[in-house]
Amino acid sequence: MANKILVFVEQVEGKIKKSSLEVVSKAVSLAEAHGYSTEAVTCGKEVDASVIAEYGIASICCYVNNNLVHYSGSAYRDILLAHLDGGEFRFLFAANTSQGRDLLPRLAARTNSGMLTDCTTLEIDEQGLTGTRPIFAGKAFEKAKVVSPLQFATLRPNVFEALKKPVTPELTIKNVDTINEAEKVLEVKGSDGKIDVAEANIIVSGGRGMKGPEHFTLLEELASHLGGAVGASRAVVDAGWRPHSEQVGQTGKTVSPSLYIACGISGAIQHLAGMSSSRYIVAINKDKDAPIFSVAHYGIVGDVFEILPALNEEIKKIKS
Amino acid sequence: MNIAVCVNHVPDTAAKVKVSEDHSGIDTAGAAWILNPYDEFAIEEALKIKEKTGGTVYVLSFGPAENNETIRKALGMGADEGIRIKPGTAADSLNVARALAAQITALDCKLVFTGKQSVDYDNGIVGQLLAELLGYNCVSVAVALQIDGTSVVAEREIEGGREVIQTTLPAVITAQKGLNEPRYASLKGIMAAKKKVIQEVEAVTMDPVVVTQSFESPAPKTAGKILGTDVQAVPELIKAIHEEMKLV
Numbered sequence: 001m002a003n004k005i006l007v008f009v010e011q012v013e014g015k016i017k018k019s020s021l022e023v024v025s026k027a028v029s030l031a032e033a034h035g036y037s038t039e040a041v042t043c044g045k046e047v048d049a050s051v052i053a054e055y056g057i058a059s060i061c062c063y064v065n066n067n068l069v070h071y072s073g074s075a076y077r078d079i080l081l082a083h084l085d086g087g088e089f090r091f092l093f094a095a096n097t098s099q100g101r102d103l104l105p106r107l108a109a110r111t112n113s114g115m116l117t118d119c120t121t122l123e124i125d126e127q128g129l130t131g132t133r134p135i136f137a138g139k140a141f142e143k144a145k146v147v148s149p150l151q152f153a154t155l156r157p158n159v160f161e162a163l164k165k166p167v168t169p170e171l172t173i174k175n176v177d178t179i180n181e182a183e184k185v186l187e188v189k190g191s192d193g194k195i196d197v198a199e200a201n202i203i204v205s206g207g208r209g210m211k212g213p214e215h216f217t218l219l220e221e222l223a224s225h226l227g228g229a230v231g232a233s234r235a236v237v238d239a240g241w242r243p244h245s246e247q248v249g250q251t252g253k254t255v256s257p258s259l260y261i262a263c264g265i266s267g268a269i270q271h272l273a274g275m276s277s278s279r280y281i282v283a284i285n286k287d288k289d290a291p292i293f294s295v296a297h298y299g300i301v302g303d304v305f306e307i308l309p310a311l312n313e314e315i316k317k318i319k320s
Numbered sequence: 321m322n323i324a325v326c327v328n329h330v331p332d333t334a335a336k337v338k339v340s341e342d343h344s345g346i347d348t349a350g351a352a353w354i355l356n357p358y359d360e361f362a363i364e365e366a367l368k369i370k371e372k373t374g375g376t377v378y379v380l381s382f383g384p385a386e387n388n389e390t391i392r393k394a395l396g397m398g399a400d401e402g403i404r405i406k407p408g409t410a411a412d413s414l415n416v417a418r419a420l421a422a423q424i425t426a427l428d429c430k431l432v433f434t435g436k437q438s439v440d441y442d443n444g445i446v447g448q449l450l451a452e453l454l455g456y457n458c459v460s461v462a463v464a465l466q467i468d469g470t471s472v473v474a475e476r477e478i479e480g481g482r483e484v485i486q487t488t489l490p491a492v493i494t495a496q497k498g499l500n501e502p503r504y505a506s507l508k509g510i511m512a513a514k515k516k517v518i519q520e521v522e523a524v525t526m527d528p529v530v531v532t533q534s535f536e537s538p539a540p541k542t543a544g545k546i547l548g549t550d551v552q553a554v555p556e557l558i559k560a561i562h563e564e565m566k567l568v
Contacts, residue, residue: 070483073448075460098478102460105413105445109452114412114529117443130533135441139337140330140346141536142441148529182457183487189475202567226568244463244498245477250333250439251357251497259567270333276541280565282557288546297544298560302554310551314558318568 002090002149007032008080009042009052016048016291019095019157019199021055026122026160027093028056034124037088043076045069053169055162060169065176071099077106078180084111089150093122093128097199098156104152115152120159120256120277121164129153130171137250137273158256175300195229197246202228202259205248205275206236209264209285209304213241213275218308219263225315231255231275233265249274264304268291284308321375323366324429325399326420326450327359329383329390330440343534357388358435360502361495365465367398368500376400378427382407382416388518395513408525418451419523424454430490436461436561437494445531447494457491465497498555 005027009020024040032040038057040052044069049060063079076099084092084107092107094100096118108115116122119131120141129146131153146152197203204223206216216230221228232242234249248255250270260278265271267283267290275281276295283296284307293299300307331337335351355363366377379394381387382405389526391402391542405419424432432454444460451458456473459465463482464475475482477496505513547553547560562568 071478073460074487077452096477098461101444102448102458105448106452106458106530108445109414109417109449112529114414114415115445116530117445132536135443135535136331136337136346137333137439137442138538140339143533143536145531145533146529147527147531151475169499183459183485186473186484186486188478188481188483190481194480201478244496245480247497254442259561259565268334269336272321276538279565281544282561294543295541298557299546300548300550300557301546302550302553306551307554310554311557314554315568316561318558 002087003036004089005036005038005091005093006084006089007038007040007057008092008094008103009040009049009099010095010097011042011044011047014044014046014048016042016051017095017097018162019097021052021162022157022160023093023095023155024052024055024057025163026155030122030124042079043068043079049171050169054164054166056165056167058170061172061174063174063176065179067179067181068176070188072171072179072181072183072185073102073106074182075179076103077110079176080107081110084150090154092150094154096156100154104154106141108152111150112148113150113152114146114148115154116146117154118156119153120156122153122155132222134254134277137270138277139273156256158201158258197229197231197248197255198253200229201257202226203231203248203255203257203266204228204261204263205231205233206263207233207265208235210236215305216242218312221312222261222308222315225312225319228257233271234268262292262296263308265292266290267295321373321431322378322427322429322467323370323375323425324378324380324424325362325366325394325430326380326432326434326446327363327390327394327441328356328381328435328438330356330385330438331354331358333439339535339537343536346535348559353389355393356435356438358437358439358495359469361497361499362433362435363394363397363399363492364500364502365495367503369431369467378403378429380420380423382403382419382523391518392513393505394517396510398509402516404518404520405523406520408523410525410528411530412530413443413445413526414449414529415523417446417453419525420446421450421453422524423521432456432492432564434492434494436496447492454492457487458492459485459487459491461496462493463495463496464550465499528558
């Protein structure tokens with residue numbers, strides 16, 4: 001009888017990711033409401049997985065091998081396929097991250113399962129999963145239902161809350177002798193602990209009004225005071241001021257942080273689509289008629305080059 | 321080598337998107353339609369490899385007759401053959417991948433490109449599904465690629481960095497912005513593309529595994545509060561961040 005929810009939990013350098021803990025919490029609340037049990041699975045070289053139990057899943061399985069230090073689509077797929085075998089699982093959830101979005105469709109194809117990607121709501125009824133997912137980068141939402149026996153979903157980071165609900169961990173460590181290295185990560189570049197815009201809780205974003213790449217230091221300073229990430233509009237990415245990995249909008253990332261501070265961004269429709277589901281939006285722009293003010297909770301009409309230094313000063317004061 | 325590029329025809333990213341009154345569909349009346357932006361990088365990469373090693377580039381698109389416009393755009397850029405797969409009754413991601421996989425197998429393409437996601441339904445999973453159905457290796461969200469014989473080294477964008485991945489052909493690569501600079505179609509290419517016959521085939525589909533139920537518009541936004549002009553407004557903003565949002 002398939003009565004279990006499995007959560008794929010990601011680790012980076014042995015540490016469990018916050019976006020995975022959000023998924024753990026959502027799985028625990030769905031399991032309680034609908035009479036399912038829960039299990040978490042993770043892969044790595046050395047993983048401190050007991051933190052998962054602080055969020056309510058006791059049964060934790062860690063697959064361990066020195067070469068699992070980085071993600072490998074082929075290796076992770078084979079391990080998870082073997083883990084799913086046996087028919088005890090009804091659902092598999094993961095965070096909608098570079099790993100979750102790469103791994104789950106592979107498993108879905110192999111098991112002929114349906115999956116919902118990037119869910120912002122997720123429910124269970126008699127037939128299974130129903131979820132809401134932003135489409136057209138947030139210009140609309142699709143409500144969809146999975147109808148296969150085994151059902152998958154990836155959950156958008158920062159939407160579901162990670163809630164502490166401590167239970168006693170029951171850890172199972174499984175040493176994997178050989179892994180499938182058909183796809184092998186040789187190295188990871190530039191993971192200098194920087195928070196990615198797609199996962200950041202606070203984003204300080206800049207547009208053409210920043211007037212040049214050199215002025216983004218103002219945004220980097222504010223982001224670092226706030227513990228957030230720097231984002232960018234498409235215009236400044238296309239101009240080569242910032243990398244595409246920071247682009248927010250329909251051809252970049254769709255984000256839902258707690259706070260989005262838009263600096264010198266007028267608010268093109270494809271940018272607004274990508275950030276308007278943020279909990280709080282603050283806009284700083286010279287043009288009082290800029291479309292960004294129509295989605296902002298708070299706005300300041302003025303020069304970013306006067307306002308940002310003042311903001312940085314004030315925040316520094318509060319923090320010290 | 322035969323190379324397949326899977327492309328989609330989507331509303332322009334500058335287009336407004338409206339949910340139909342009965343919530344059963346998306347009203348795209350008046351929107352301009354374009355080649356999915358990420359697919360441009362997929363086409364460019366295929367053309368670059370063809371120029372180096374020879375071969376045939378097949379453009380595949382799953383969708384209605386309107387998709388022929390997008391197939392022609394790819395042909396204008398330099399792709400050799402266009403194939404449109406007519407959707408069957410079910411068009412969830414797995415069925416799209418299944419239909420594409422059947423064609424790719426028939427064409428014996430050992431290298432497959434597609435955009436990392438389509439900017440309409442934003443699933444971003446067809447490439448990975450396709451790889452598994454074909455039994456190929458896969459690199460999703462690729463921002464750099466080098467192919468030497470059957471050996472593949474690619475860079476894949478991840479949170480805050482890039483993974484350098486080593487794998488082999490056959491493979492499916494999903495393209496991210498930054499992989500290359502897509503070319504414009506030349507006038508000569510556009511003229512030649514007009515004359516090409518786009519082959520049309522029926523999709524072989526199975527029962528869907530995901531079913532759309534309805535569509536919703538985002539909650540209407542009410543414009544917030546202008547705190548003031550210039551630096552005088554800063555203390556009030558700090559207060560809002562500190563006390564209302566509780567973020568500092």
